[in-house]
Amino acid sequence: MISDSILELYKHQFAVISLETTGISPQHGDHLIELAIQTVNWNGELLDSYETLVHPGKDIEGFHIHGITDEMVKNAPSISEIASDILSRLNGKTLVAHDLDFAIRFLKPALDGAITDFKGICTLKLANIVAPDSGLRRLEQICSYYDIDIAARHTAKADSLATAKLFSILKNLYNQQFKIEDFVRDFLSVIHINDCPKERNLFIKRKEAINIANIQKTRLYDLINRLTSNAGDSVPVRQYLNVLDRALADRILSEKEIVSLVELASDYSLSKNQVMEIHEEYLRKLIRIYLLDEILTNSEMEDINLVSELLCILPKDLELLIEYERTKIQITTPSQQKQLKSLKGKSVCFSGHLNCKINGERINRELAQQLIKERGLIVKRVVSKNVDYLITAQVDSFSGKGRKNQKAMEYHVNVMEEKIFWEMIGVTVDCNEEKG
Template identity: 85%
Template sequence: MTSDPILELYKHQFAIISLETTGISPQHGDHLIELAIQTVNWNGELLDSYETLIHPGIDVEGFQIHGITDAMVKNAPSISEIVPDILSRLNGKTLVAHDLDFALRFLEPALNGNIQKLKGICTLKLFNLVSPDSGLRRLEQLCTYYDIDISLRHSAKSDSLATAKLFSILKNLFSQQFELETFMEGFLHLTKIEDCPRERNLFIKRKEAKNIATIQKTKLYDLLNRLTSNAGDSVPVRQYLNVLDRALADRILEEKEIISLVDLAKDYKLSKDQVMEIHEEYLRKLIRIYLLDEILTNVEMDDLNLVSELLCILPKELDLLIKYERTKIPITTPGVQKQLKTLAGKSVCFSGHLNCKINGNRIDRELAQQLVKERGLRVKRVVSKNVDYLITAHAEQFSGKGRKNRKAMEYHVNVIDERIFWEMIGVIVDDE
């Protein structure tokens, strides 16, 4: 019984690749500076999207064409670092690119011999088969011809998405003019990679790179980098936050305000990491205020983006802070509020891995400590006579195994099951 070619095609996946380079010839020293891979099926449905800038190791040329600067690729991964991400997305799929020969000239050397010879589908050649007399060549010309939106020309992501739409149109037109088996025999080239590495998901996108470059040009960023790397003993969080409140009231950081902040950090011998922790706490409290109605409006998001930029906090860090704040459950039960007053100042220590989840996400140690601190309790890293409660995922199976457990038994510390503890302090966790 022979397999149905249509069913085989429906199972097939295509890796649509587009790239930006410093020039036209890798043999003459040109390098990749941006790459995007869109994974689609026969129906054109997008299954996976990957894009990143690439540090070329040389000065970037051709800004007027691709809009990429040296500052934007400064923090980007090198091509060798993203080879696993490329290979994992090519493996088991047919490669597709517009002007495939040009793409392969840069791609094959970059893969360090992991693939001897890449084959795939060139949408330019496929177009010439479907419409041999048109004379069109460039991607933007074909997109105009087929009414395909290409929002940002010479952007790897935009070009790859446009190429995916173009490919979907062309392969349908080809299948109408020729036998479907002809397409399968002539164009399907599964890329097979032995011992294919797992993807690492290293990337820096254009928008993030521009934001990083903007932050790194600021006076505050420059001065923060000059602070000591040794953490100070005294951290004047309240004093620093008060200065921040005054400085950011108009959402403008003037030079004298920046100098005041840095001078305060120097006076207390704060490290850059300590200052950034205070900046994140300021931003976290602002997020918390905006989330009182559980909605972040466009105006509120614009303000958060502005404040995070002024405080040298990257967009991805802001996203993490927002995600974290959304997971927190406000305490509204009067009984819990009363109980928390009696627990205020008590100290807890966590033992072993935690099992409870909030909204499907397991509570990690960092989140657990934050939830405890915000409810007025203190967190201890080690068990001592001053620890009031030891929190463990399986209190009923508690034994003297492990240093913390032995110390808890020695000092007669109260051992509480994790789920019961969260209920005590008003954190609603998922049902088991």
Template identity: 30%
Template sequence: MPHTGFATIDFETTGLFPGGNDRVIEVAVVHSDPDGSITARWDTLINPGRDLGRQDIHRISAAEILRAPTFAQIAPELIARLDGRVLVAHNAAFDTRFLIAELERIDYVPDVELVALCTMQLARVFLPDAGRSLADCCAAFDIVLDGAHRASVDAEATARLLAGYMAHARDRSSWDQALEQADRGRLIPLIGAPTPWVPREHAQPTGRHFLERIVETLPPFGGSDAQNEYLALLDRCLLDRVISQHESDGLVAMATKLGISRDACEKLHLEYFWSLGAAAWSDGVLTADERDDLATVAALLQIPSDQFDRVVAEPDERPSDPGTAGTTLAGFRLEPGDLVTLTGEMSRPRSEWHDALTSHGLVPKEAVTKQVKLVVAADPDSLSGKARKARNYGITVVDEAGLARLLAGV
């Protein structure tokens, strides 16, 4: 009977420590025949139920993760794709530690020892003069590594690296021994409903603007109270000049709850935009930064270009107000003494943000309670426990840019 072959795996994770709180957020599996030829590929994002750690490294957004399955959901197929095969990874100790930790979290313990090969360690034999990184090893074999720190890219490159090692080996005895050992030690199947794997390209937000998701025909608009409630939520959503997936969903839900149709929302957005324009022109000057800011908001709210031109025009050249600039928003502001909580891997050290908060008379707060005024997340769609609790309490969540804007007004 021929050996099953190799399964090259790669994980992207929230951090480096599977024994702590770090979790897997992406996995790729590449199958190869016993001779090293690639035969199949799979990859998926994984929802870890927490913040995503160093997003600048793996470049995975929380909005993408919202569409991804959990590890428990993909585990049955993952185990089936590893069963009877030699596991291969670049720095296999890292990937197998995370694999075992995630399996233990769902109470699955392999009853056999996993047979694994490490292409980083094998570089000592086949590439003694090269570096140990995946990029260095791939360069020695002219293997393309475009888009590193994406699981599918790294797993594919590692599988090709394995094939390169095998082609340069003097004999097959070590490979055959590993294949025979893996073939004898089969994993216990994990029973579970099939769950689609969701690669990054399938997890991207649809691009469908939240306005398009608001029902076109609803009962008549509920009046000024409903209008102000919707505009107040819109104002909070735009604090960081980003409308996150959670905020987009919240605006759609609010419009539906208040009976505000799509046409009414468009009018409210225009009213809000004219109010921002009036505030920008209040000193008689529209700076380049203010114009850029208005352009950002116009794009987020799908303000027609002719309306943007009217708002940014010199006051004496501006056409008459369309009758939608009557609302004045109190706006969301931070006041000295307000409690602010930070969550996730920030681009600036937490200590710097703490100093900035205290210098403005604000109080950094580790835990999220109902008394917290604002939660600042590395990603506004953060899945951290703090961000989830903030949303449950109705506490505003912004990114670092949003905090910077608010501090400028304190």
């Protein structure tokens, strides 16, 4: 019969932690610079993953070992800022680390005594119990012995994931040699934190930090930071976006193009925040177009990331923009997705006044053009043989009067009622009852 303690063990969670530091001794001035915590259950399933660089408050040494530079941690949170994220992920769990004593030496002072009984499971010690004759100590050696791949050595995330896999193997081997009750008695040590703070989810990952560092090195970033902090009264959004369109056509910002953008911003007394808002709007529209089929492909994400870097938009802000645009998309059926894809590049021309409204507001020509362009179609001012659709308020009253109508009949252009057209491209509208 399975004991209550063993049943409880199957419900138990383990916080597998790995650190990167500036040295080996916090007592002699060394600091934590990266941390990762993987939460797993008894079966080894990953329940939560947390990683962040940590600002050490001093210059970093040993770059050749861990690959972390001063520039990478420049915008990272301090250990005191992420203390609640660490504590919330350790609370109610058993701590696991390779060389647990080393991890505790750095964590205990950093967490300011919040954990009084700092115990856990050391995979190094557990490995020596399971295979005492192996003589292996380092994480990469033991992982290699048990055929565990470490994706990127000396990164907290890769090491913690490898340690989690190693722990799963070692505890299973231990339970083959000993009783599971022995494991519960000798290794299970649940951390309890009184008045445990809620997690804040503060973090900066390596890739994000590198992107931020690259952005902050750019000429455009430097010049934007020199703009006034006082917002200008006149914001030439269209003019600025037009310059951006031309400058970013080849996905390269030359020195001349950068200077032109900054000069335009200065001429209109635009503040840094106003310029960044226009940049975000430009990127938002690009994301919107790529999300027409509700999927961002690898090539589309590469382009979005490139434009984001060129416009000095930080990775976290980009994530928020993508998330926001995803929430605005109406879920479409596969047949509708196929239809939207087939419409990309088609040209549209309007005839007469527009009657439809969005949320009670009549669609004007400017909004109509924006809605069409965001969906990958092209707006034409005049009807020609290259126009695919002529949009009119009422098809049943359509006649050959008017130059556009005559041209549409001459070139056999598809004439479509406004409401049907909006529905076709996925825009929800209500229509005015007035005719004509």
